[in-house]
């Protein structure tokens with residue numbers, strides 16, 4: 004098996020998530036590229052939770068439906084996923100929950116009895132199954148020991164004991180071969196975004212918990228001592244963004260994270276960022292809306308919102324990374340560009356990108372050229388809003404001897420003093436908007452704002468953005484199609500899109516919303532999407548899903 | 564900043580007789596004194612909300628952040644955390660901090676962030692032409708309450724004491740000596756300080772005579788006694804026509820929020836890349 008899928012399921016509270024991460028790490032250690040898709044409801048106990056772990060000798064960042072190995076902590080898991088089991092599927096299950104006798108392909112573990120005998124708490128059930136899984140798959144005990152040792156902070160001894168009992172109660176059914184490749188660390192999109200921001204000089208982060216961005220707050224809070232970060236869980240999202248702007252005023256690079264609802268509360272601050280020219284990075288993790296929607300499921304409904312949020316007209320940057328490496332790379336760049344141009348930058352993420360785990364190639368992701376901040380070098384009296392050719396006023400931060408630094412939410416003159424003069428109003432509005440053009444020129448010249456994959460000769464191209472990109476690349480490549488991904492959403496990289504569109508006769512949009520927002524966006528630029536493949540039930544496309552849907556498009560296209 | 568010219572070229576647009584002048588004059592004098600006593604001028608940062616009060620930052624030639632309505636505190640909080648050597652002074656209205664931004668005010672007190680909040684409490688929305696605010700008395704007739712305000716006012720001092728504020732005072736915009744004294748103590752206080760200034764709006768709610776008759780400066784008041792402070796704070800509920808005590812009601816020493824953060828910096832990008840690499844290696848087997 005060189006490309007296989009494991010599904011582990013149970014009820015919320017069973018520790019499915021942690022178990023899937025540990026299994027992912029074990030597979031990673033064996034040299035596989037790993038991708039883990041997590042599906043959990045918005046509750047703390049009960050309800051069906053599962054993770055799909057995909058491992059492959061090639062880079063994968065999307066899940067498939069057919070299951071090679073099922074690890075079931077309850078009967079519901081078996082019932083719900085039965086339809087996706089491969090003909091030759093292996094089962095590891097809780098024998099006290101599931102009565103199921105398959106001597107060839109199944110291993111039942113009497114988990115409760117084992118826990119009782121060892122006097123272990125209920126939450127160690129997953130350790131028992133991890134042990135069983137490894138034995139079943141021909142993975143050496145030493146690897147289990149090492150992985151658990153790395154990932155379990157509490158009661159390691161007992162966990163190991165339970166895992167060993169699971170291991171010893173099982174027998175080998177298959178062999179997951181070791182691959183000769185250096186293991187890559189597993190990262191969530193949230194962590195990759197956080198590390199990318201740190202790379203570009205993040206000093207501070209403010210947040211208020213909201214799925215799927217809470218993970219970013221948790222991650223940065225946990226690494227605050229390591230990276231000298233000031234991390235604040237504030238009273239609400241209004242405070243969050245205003246704090247970020249306070250930090251920016253004092254020269255500290257700050258980011259905030261939220262989802263749609265919290266972003267609504269941030270809109271007034273976003274507009275202030277535009278007006279006062281205080282840089283901020285906003286990580287906008289989309290989920291299924293509108294309103295509270297499906298809090299723990301995915302969606303791509305905020306494309307227009309990210310571009311248009313906030314009152315008034317001002318420059319901004321919107322980027323939509325598609326996988327972990329892109330999340331790192333573009334987060335670093337978003338922060339650097341926000342500071343160079345003194346604008347808000349929005350990183351559009353979603354539940355799929357934010358919370359899935361990916362094998363992360365740091366070497367590749369960190370090859371990024373970061374533009375420099377334009378600083379004021381003493382001299383005559385300081386003008387915070389000096390009107391320059393490209394609209395960028397040199398920065399200075401408090402406390403600065405010999406400079407009075409005034410920022411203002413009202414329209415203001417070059418010194419930052421309030422004005423209502425028509426002439427100054429016009430000039431300052433133009434100054435702020437001018438930055439957008441210079442920004443676009445810089446990024447189109449230096450960076451791949453629109454990426455192309457797959458069969459570049461194909462007349463059919465798949466248009467996609469954000470977390471949909473990997474699944475599109477995998478499906479379309481297999482079908483011989485071209486894939487076009489705008490990573491920069493705003494200001495729109497039209498020249499690069501025009502280049503990508505050369506030779507394309509039919510454009511197919513793949514998007515996780517009900518209206519096809521990207522199609523609307525490019526319509527403004529005279530490009531037409533012929534077919535829209537939309538999904539808006541909260542679940543991401545699987546490779547199988549998408550291949551079928553794309554095949555229909557191909558069949559239509561080649562029909563005489 | 565070498566010379567001590569705290570004036571700007573901005574044209575003052577407050578009404579003649581506005582209580583904001585007393586606050587402006589007092590704070591200018593206090594800051595001048597503090598600069599003379601050794602605080603560098605560039606270490607002052609003034610933050611304001613939106614309203615008549617907020618224009619004060621345009622009139623003082625010091626670092627400033629002219630923020631949004633109700634949002635003085637999160638901005639001031641972050642500036643202080645960013646660099647604890649800064650003296651951060653917030654100017655806010657009663658509409659601004661007791662209404663639109665009340666939640667931030669309670670949290671600033673709860674956290675004991677070392678900033679000074681001066682509330683220009685004229686008990687009306689000045690800039691939006693005289694509507695009632697959270698501290699207007701019951702029955703107050705403004706354009707949004709033409710038949711009289713049906714609500715009772717907040718007592719902001721009581722709210723602040725209950726929220727763990729470590730410095731609570733009340734001033735009055737008639738005369739500047741008391742304001743000067745309180746402002747200076749508040750700025751020097753290490754911790755969150757709140758000064759509720761009865762600032763008269765001559766146009767929409769002229770209370771000079773009313774206040775002149777009732778205010779008195781507290782004497783023999785033990786500022787470190789919480790119960791006494793609470794009792795004094797309750798003496799006037801912003802609604803009835805009793806005597807109105809002025810001065811410092813309460814102060815205490817307590818650890819401040821900004822001191823709980825990481826200091827130190829990682830400056831070089833190279834450093835950062837290396838540190839991230841090390842972090843990732845820890846994740847790996």
Ligand SMILES: Cc1ncc(C[n+]2csc(CCOP(=O)(O)OP(=O)(O)O)c2C)c(N)n1
Nearest residue numbers: 613614615616632656657658659688689690
């Ligand atoms: C979010 C928002 N809502 C409303 C306003 C309009 N507004 C401007 S000033 C003000 C009230 C000001 O009252 P106060 O804070 O007491 O200050 P004063 O003018 O009395 O000094 C309001 C409601 C605004 N600027 N922003």
